[in-house]
Amino acid sequence: MSLNSMTGFGRADGSLDGLAWAWEARSVNGRGLDVRLRLPPGYDALDARVREVVARRFSRGSVSIGLQVQRETGATVEIRLNEATLDQVLRAAERVQHLAGCDRPSVEGLLAIRGVLEMVEPVADEAAMARRNDELIATLARAIDGLAEARSAEGQRLAATLDAQLVEITRLVAVVRDSPSRTAEAITARLGEQVRRLLDTGQSFDPDRLHQEAVLIATRADVEEELERLSMHVAAARELMAENGPVGRKLDFLTQEFNREANTVCSKANAADVTRAGLALKAVIDQMREQVQNIE
Numbered sequence: 001m002s003l004n005s006m007t008g009f010g011r012a013d014g015s016l017d018g019l020a021w022a023w024e025a026r027s028v029n030g031r032g033l034d035v036r037l038r039l040p041p042g043y044d045a046l047d048a049r050v051r052e053v054v055a056r057r058f059s060r061g062s063v064s065i066g067l068q069v070q071r072e073t074g075a076t077v078e079i080r081l082n083e084a085t086l087d088q089v090l091r092a093a094e095r096v097q098h099l100a101g102c103d104r105p106s107v108e109g110l111l112a113i114r115g116v117l118e119m120v121e122p123v124a125d126e127a128a129m130a131r132r133n134d135e136l137i138a139t140l141a142r143a144i145d146g147l148a149e150a151r152s153a154e155g156q157r158l159a160a161t162l163d164a165q166l167v168e169i170t171r172l173v174a175v176v177r178d179s180p181s182r183t184a185e186a187i188t189a190r191l192g193e194q195v196r197r198l199l200d201t202g203q204s205f206d207p208d209r210l211h212q213e214a215v216l217i218a219t220r221a222d223v224e225e226e227l228e229r230l231s232m233h234v235a236a237a238r239e240l241m242a243e244n245g246p247v248g249r250k251l252d253f254l255t256q257e258f259n260r261e262a263n264t265v266c267s268k269a270n271a272a273d274v275t276r277a278g279l280a281l282k283a284v285i286d287q288m289r290e291q292v293q294n295i296e
Helices: 044-057 083-100 107-111 126-177 184-199 207-221 224-242 248-268 272-292
Strands: 008-016 019-028 033-038 061-071 078-081 117-120
Touching (some): 008 126, 044 126, 061 126, 083 107, 126 224, 126 248, 248 272
Parallel strands (some): 033 061
Antiparallel strands (some): 019 061, 078 117
């Protein structure tokens, strides 16, 4: 079975010309593909390429990508003052001072504010920067490979769980189908008892109309069509699980159909064993739907 989960983690490290970095990729459930990036200052140019790498591998899930970068020991970096950010901080500080009567912020306090000072990596020229970015994306691809492997491994676990749940649904369908309460003799006996109770009231009934009503009652209580559809849904679920590619949305829709049939079985149940099996069906289907929410 080739199911993939939407949950996983991947990490990869790389280095070049005195620069070391690490990519971390995590994903959890999501209705569609939602990519969230955490890139250090100066690496915003990678945004589009990172999103492209993720979109080529995954179709669903909330994917968080983080990059950590540091200069190796002895490597030089340039500390640059972000004057635009500092100007905004100063204006905000003046406003706070005016409203609250606070002291002016110290130089040390201003410089400690995130974004006022930036660590700028020395890059000789555009060619060197392009080479660095290519290496970064190559490392990211390895992290994404690890994430994909984790999602695949989790998908296999989910597939085993779903397979066991489908086996249980098949068993419960057989329990209902083989229930003694569904035999013609049992149905006839129940209807006969109901008719006798009605006749004991002393009222007169048209025998033909009584027969028609009995047939309608028996028809309404019959769950054969629901059992057939449940069996068909089991077969459809197995076919989806054998497909290559994302099938989570289809399986989610199918579990809704499972639940609809189980509800009808419970509403039509006219014997304790059928009621018990119907409630057990609903419980298994709810569990299955929870698992399906994790599938890509």
